[in-house]
Amino acid sequence: DAGVTQSPTHLIKTRGQQVTLRCSPKSGHDTVSWYQQALGQGPQFIFQYYEEEERQRGNFPDRFSGHQFPNYSSELNVNALLLGDSALYLCASSFWGSYEQYFGPGTRLTVT
């Protein structure tokens, strides 16, 4: 049974560019949440997707957007990248309404 997978593992982008990160949830899970973890800090909630809709959103600007596909996988898009967007981006999956979230290994984004 595959756990949560994310791609790519690492990514280097330039300021102003756009990036797309991908997540496949744990088998059977239908809900995906995204978190940003800056160096030396705890993860910060970005948003959560269920039934292809954004259900919850944290305190992040509109430059951060997402999508969920019918197979429950999800994408995180960040436009107009800033240096401060450099972080580990974590995806977590769960059953809708469950309090147990399982995390993937993350995508390390570096913005230069």
Next chain:
Amino acid sequence: GEDVEQSLFLSVREGDSSVINCTYTDSSSTYLYWYKQEPGAGLQLLTYIFSNMDMKQDQRLTVLLNKKDKHLSLRIADTQTGDSAIYFCAAVGNDYKLSFGAGTTVTVRA
């Protein structure tokens, strides 16, 4: 929103018990969690406790919850070198959004 605070560092001798402490602010928090993060890796869910419990034991891990003081602790018995990692306390309310502390770096010395 929820604020979660933890001490930043803990050094413990191999074989001793480790105790990591955490405080949170939102009294409506439903579940409280402990996650482990090893270098370059994602978060591993270690254990969690429902807010109406005051203790949960799972092998070497014991979670204690003092709901009145909004204080959570994780005790690791017989700490091993493989327990060296960053440990995150997290809380969730009815909105299902996890709020994390900044993490406690645990170093196990021989």
